[in-house]
Amino acid sequence: MNRAELADFLRRGRARLEPSDVGLAPGARRRTPGLRREEVAALAGMSVDYYTRLEQSRGPRPSRQMLTALARALRLTEDERDHLFHLVGEEPPRRDAASAHVRPGLLLVLDRLYDSPAQVVTDLGAVLAQNALAKALVGDVLTRPPRERNLTRRFFLDPAARALFPPEDYPAHARDHVANLRAVAAARPDDPEPAALVAELRAESEEFARLWEEHEVSLRRPGTKRFLHPVVGLLELDCEVLLSHHSRHHLIIHTARPGTESHERLELLRVVGTQDMTPTEAVG
Structure with a gap:
């Protein structure tokens, strides 16, 4: 491990970023360019002391997850x-x-969508990134262990993960998850990851196993989703699914139609943010 080179690389990387580059408010005028150490630490989910020691060439060897x-x-x-x-x-x-x-x-696109919940998700349903409003709506998925960031796995294996949806919407969500996974698994026959997820869910969830046998196929598509937020109440949001440069990363954006009650509630959620209303579970 080259601590001196690592420290220099981190300092230079931090100095070239402005708060707006990572979705943060500019705040007061800064004496030096770039982000503050505490801002990088917060974005990376680590303590300020740990990050500071890395920049001072005296930190421990970071894990792959930390890198x-x-x-x-x-x-x-x-x-x-x-x-x-x-x-x-x-x-x-x-x-x-x-x-x-x-x-x-x-x-950068994700951060600029300050008034719409948005997240980057793989074709298998693993959440890779969220903006602030998505965290306020469905919880901070990235604080969970990597295995627990998969939306399809959690929908079928963790009953609490359904808490943000009206119960009458469960069947439609279940079918959508299964149909998408079948399409992805068929498109990647030599990839062990989709096959392993299918095998796990067929063994652990009777609901998934039953729906899997129906052989429905459908990739993620734009539509409408209803969320039951524990503070602002029911929100009916339009869901747009955009593809990145390759089709395995999806940018999922939820918007509310102007003039609706859902639009007012989403605006309330944006204003209040995650101060005291972050749901304990994360879904999508």
Whole structure:
């Protein structure tokens, strides 16, 4: 591990970013350019002390999960992310369509959608990134262990994950999850990840196993979703699904039609934010 080079790389990466680049308010005039250490630490989900020690060449060896979080927080390109891993003596993640690395441009779009809940999700349903309003609506998924960030797995295996949907909408959500997973699994016959998820859900969920046998196929499509937020109440939101440069990363955006009660409630959620109303469960 090259601590000096790592510290310099982190400092330079932090200095080149403005708050608006990562979805933060500019705030008061800054003495030096770039983000503050505490802002990078918050974006990466680590303590300020831990990040400060990394920049001072005295921190412990970061885990692969921590390196991935730092790459996302600093909006690194794939080349820069690989360099970060090399500085720590780690092999970079695979460069393919299944990569969990979200391109900086897509993260910038995500951050600019301040008035609409939005998140980046893989074709298998793994949440890779969320903006602030998405966290306020459905919870901060990225605080969970990687295995628990998959929306399809949680919908069928964690009863609490359905708490933000009206019960009468459960059957439609279940069918959508199963139909999407079947389409993805068929498109990636040599990839063990979809097959493993299917096998797990067929073994653990009778509902999933029954729906799987019906052989319905449908990829994620735009539509309307209803959310039961514990504070602002019922929201009926239009769901748009946009593809990134490869079809395995989806940008999912929820919007409310102006003039509706849902629009007023979504605006209330945006104003209040996550101060005291973050749901304990995260769904999508």
